[in-house]
Amino acid sequence: MSGIYIHIPYCHKACNYCNFHFSTSMKDINKMIDSICLELEKKKHYLNNPIVETVYFGGGTPSLLNTDQLSSIFQSIQAHYTLSKTAEITLEANPEDISSNSLASWKAFGINRLSIGVQSFQDHYLKWMNRNHTSAESLNSIVLAKEYGFDNISIDLIYGLPNLDATAWRKEINTAIGLNITHVSTYCLTIEEKTALGNLVEKGLIDLNNEETIEQHMLILMEAMKDAGYEQYEISNFCKPTFESKHNSSYWKRTPYIGIGPGAHSYNGETRQYNISSNPLYIKYLNTPSFGSVYTVESLSEDDQYNEYILTRLRTKWGIKQEEIALFKSVNLLKINQLLDSFCQNGFIVKENDIYKLTTKGKLLADEITLRLMV
Ligand SMILES: C[S@@+](CC[C@H](N)C(=O)[O-])C[C@H]1O[C@@H](n2cnc3c(N)ncnc32)[C@H](O)[C@@H]1O
Incomplete structure (x- = not known):
């Protein structure tokens, strides 16, 4: 998609x-x-x-x-x-x-x-x-x-x-x-x-x-x-x-998308492109190729990609999964599992069919929990 x-x-x-x-x-x-x-x-x-x-x-x-x-x-x-x-x-x-x-x-x-x-x-x-x-x-x-x-x-x-x-x-x-x-x-x-x-x-x-x-x-x-x-x-x-x-x-779900227009972002799974946030410069750059590129590119390291996964998915009903976390090879799985277990014990996260989701109490503290799980 x-x-x-x-x-x-x-x-x-x-x-x-x-x-x-x-x-x-x-x-x-x-x-x-x-x-x-x-x-x-x-x-x-x-x-x-x-x-x-x-x-x-x-x-x-x-x-x-x-x-x-x-x-x-x-x-x-x-x-x-x-x-x-x-x-x-x-x-x-x-x-x-x-x-x-x-x-x-x-x-x-x-x-x-x-x-x-x-x-x-x-x-x-x-x-x-x-x-x-x-x-x-x-x-x-x-x-x-x-x-x-x-x-x-x-x-x-x-x-x-x-x-x-x-x-x-x-x-x-x-x-x-x-x-x-x-x-x-x-x-x-x-x-x-x-x-x-x-x-x-x-x-x-x-x-x-x-x-x-x-x-x-x-x-x-x-x-x-x-x-x-x-x-x-x-x-x-x-x-x-x-x-x-x-x-x-x-x-x-971190599916690729194109962002068009000033200030818009695009994502292809590995990099993000950020368009310039100025109307006159956006028009100028697009119409004068010699002027340079209308966007800057950020390569996403494995840690960046893991952080984005936590940041976006933990807030949703789709939650986060151990098997998906394991795909980010640079992440210390043992440490993340310990953190998830402690959040579960304290009633902030619940594990249902291998999916970790925020409880109502967890939703009230979503930003803090997300930060703790990020690297
Ligand atoms: C960029 S706005 C554009 C939507 C539309 N043009 C409008 O004016 O309603 C998208 C949404 O972000 C929310 N929003 C923007 N700035 C916000 C802020 N500082 N605090 C809370 N909500 C904000 C508003 O609810 C808004 O509908």
Whole structure:
């Protein structure tokens, strides 16, 4: 299975917490689309498996692309890759871009999964985040997307927001559950440098939630989603049976993929390629080959590959396996086994049919456990 990730580096507005790569100036957007198409062509031999099973438009805000821009990208994919008939094609969409016209056009392109940036159902939080939509717009956009035949819908929700108490968080989750969608991705608010929120925190102007409250939010989330029939197939991701994100699951299973666009990464099992995170330089490098390469390459040592395996797999329902750990020859198996045994004895990890998985208690301390198992 192979996948293509396409990064659309533009947003209508900057959210106060976000340090992903994007620009709010769209003056060169058509040059960007041409460059993305050129990169798709240049990378056509990167994947050993020619059949593409997943395409993911991420951002930034890919839903702001117009029909011509999307059409150019799809033509380029069709020209240079073999798209499986059952491919999962996801578009990250913001509520303000979802309309009858946009939905009809996305459907016509074969987009069959929407990941909608809801973040919160409370208008005062949306305002605080500098979002470009209200809660009512989010709710209406989901109803409309369903009417247009989108039956695989995910939403993003953020918890750990300042002053978000247990009752309000429970209400957010219940609203999400009430929408009867197939997938929910949750994010704990992280404070990133060089963001509006980061600056406020640095000046001491924001009261952040403490670790205890965050743990309480996670416990409420895990319990409510389970009761509503969602499977926690990755620590932050919940789905109705069979509705795992195929694209994101392939990252966690370390399947090769191509990343297109500024700031995107590609992975072929042995190396990672990192595209430059600057819109003007990305366009310049791609269109002027003598200028140099648009990406840098990192070779992954056996230790790097083992660390990535632990980092990605331990967070998932697929867990980690002794026989897979043993494939990383540089790893001290005895030491890892001792650590795993002690995590099992202390109730952080459980061993089921040769697979080590985090327990609920372990999920609350996933980052620490992962670090201990890494080399
Ligand atoms: C890069 S965003 C793009 C999605 C979409 N354009 C939007 O605005 O909703 C992907 C997701 O990352 C999450 N995210 C980004 N920065 C975050 C932060 N500092 N803390 C928590 N979640 C964050 C948000 O939930 C967001 O939906």
